[in-house]
Amino acid sequence: MNLSTIVNVKRPTSLDEVQGWHDGCSWLAGGTWLFSEPQVAVDTLIDLDRLGWAPLTVTEAGLEIAATCRVVELHAFAGLAEWHAVPLFRQCIDSFLMSFKIWNAATIGGNVCMSLPAGAMISLTAALEGVCTLWPRGGVPRTVPVAEFVTGNHANVLQPGELLRSIHLPAAALTKRTAMRQVSLTKFGRSAALIIGTVGQDGTDFLLTVTAATPKPVQLRFPACPSADALRAALDARLPPDAYFADVHGSAPYKRHVTQYLAEQIRTELA
Ligand SMILES: Cc1cc2nc3c(=O)[nH]c(=O)nc-3n(C[C@H](O)[C@H](O)[C@H](O)COP(=O)(O)OP(=O)(O)OC[C@H]3O[C@@H](n4cnc5c(N)ncnc54)[C@H](O)[C@@H]3O)c2cc1C
Known part of the structure; x- marks a missing residue:
């Protein structure tokens, strides 16, 4: 969409060309979000492309x-x-x-x-x-x-x-084995939970990363692949029912349920 509040678009080839910063400035990357809705507070775009x-x-x-x-x-x-x-x-x-x-x-x-x-x-x-x-x-x-x-x-x-x-x-981290699970309420819907497990090639350093179900990433690290009970207990301790992110893409109890279900699948796969 056209952003009718924009009065200045800068396309620097070096950041030295960017002098000053005021509240209406915004970095412009791919623009897929910036141009997808009105940006009434933005009057200057600074394009990173060049x-x-x-x-x-x-x-x-x-x-x-x-x-x-x-x-x-x-x-x-x-x-x-x-x-x-x-x-x-x-x-x-x-x-x-x-x-x-x-x-x-x-x-x-x-x-x-x-x-x-x-x-x-x-x-x-x-x-x-x-x-x-x-x-x-x-x-x-x-x-x-x-x-x-x-x-x-x-x-x-x-x-x-x-x-x-x-x-x-x-x-x-790039050499580790990985397992990933993602679920949405609808086939092409936004993720309700996106959970990733990684573990070293020698079976040590198991890391579970919970995203989409929570407002920000939550990570649980274990010296090696945990038991099902240990993983469940750690999830419960770190993520009580009110720690989940409720929105139109899933209620908090739903996201909690799928997080625990998918985390166990990941644990089994990596074990
Ligand atoms: C149809 C559609 C589907 C989408 N689906 C998803 C989805 O499933 N999941 C999801 O997360 N998002 C989704 N989005 C939104 C998504 O976050 C963006 O589309 C995209 O990832 C943003 O990247 P961009 O390069 O286009 O950023 P822009 O739109 O250019 O910028 C986004 C914001 O980040 C800031 N920014 C960009 N780069 C930098 C930088 N290097 N340093 C500081 N600030 C910076 C900008 O100032 C702006 O505030 C969707 C958008 C559309 C239109």
């Missing part, structure tokens, strides 16, 4: 995903042979309530910064122990784990004008 950041960079330490990397580029990523977690990229992307048109425009950073419970790129990068690099306006860069970046429904740790530059997925 900054020319390499979308995906493989290093010995892992994978660097630029915030401007498109969903479609991550979908096509093959990765190293020992990165057994790479098929999870496609599993999470396929769970998006998105048309192929949105896939081609939406960015990984845009999805993470939207910070919606059903943000599948949050699920993916949190489960793979991703760490965000943030560039504050005029300050020194800082890093925040993806699991701590999102603080609630459509809420995160970004300060005014602060930019998400990239997300680093460590090689150790």
Whole structure:
């Protein structure tokens, strides 16, 4: 849709060209959300597209995903042979309530910064122990784990004008085995629960990441694959009934039920 409040669109090739910041400024990534509804508080868009950041960079330490990397580029990523977690990229992307048109425009950073419970790129990068690099306006860069970046429904740790530059997925997490389950109330509906388990090749370091059912990612870590009882007890302790996110895509009791059901499936698969 046309955004009738916009009076200025900047297309910098370097962030040095971006001087000042006021309340009406907004970073523009793929624009799939920004142009999907009125943005009455926004008068200036600053397009990230021409900054020319390499979308995906493989290093010995892992994978660097630029915030401007498109969903479609991550979908096509093959990765190293020992990165057994790479098929999870496609599993999470396929769970998006998105048309192929949105896939081609939406960015990984845009999805993470939207910070919606059903943000599948949050699920993916949190489960793979991703760490965000943030560039504050005029300050020194800082890093925040993806699991701590999102603080609630459509809420995160970004300060005014602060930019998400990239997300680093460590090689150790990329080599783990993974299992994922996702459920929606309707066939192409928004996720009611998207749950991911990862475990090391030697059976140690079991990590369960609960998303979509909760306002922000919730992670449970065990030294090795837990028993069914231990997992259930940990879920109950960490996620009491009022910790679930109720919306039109599912009530809190429903999301609690499917979270426990799917977590047990994941545990069984990885054990
Ligand atoms: C049909 C449709 C289906 C959708 N389905 C889903 C879904 O299933 N799950 C889901 O989570 N979302 C969904 N969305 C919304 C979704 O979050 C966005 O479509 C997309 O992921 C956002 O990416 P973008 O690059 O287009 O971001 P934009 O629309 O360009 O930006 C989104 C927000 O993030 C900010 N932003 C973007 N990049 C950065 C950055 N690097 N640093 C700081 N701030 C930044 C922008 O200022 C803006 O506030 C859907 C949208 C549509 C239109």
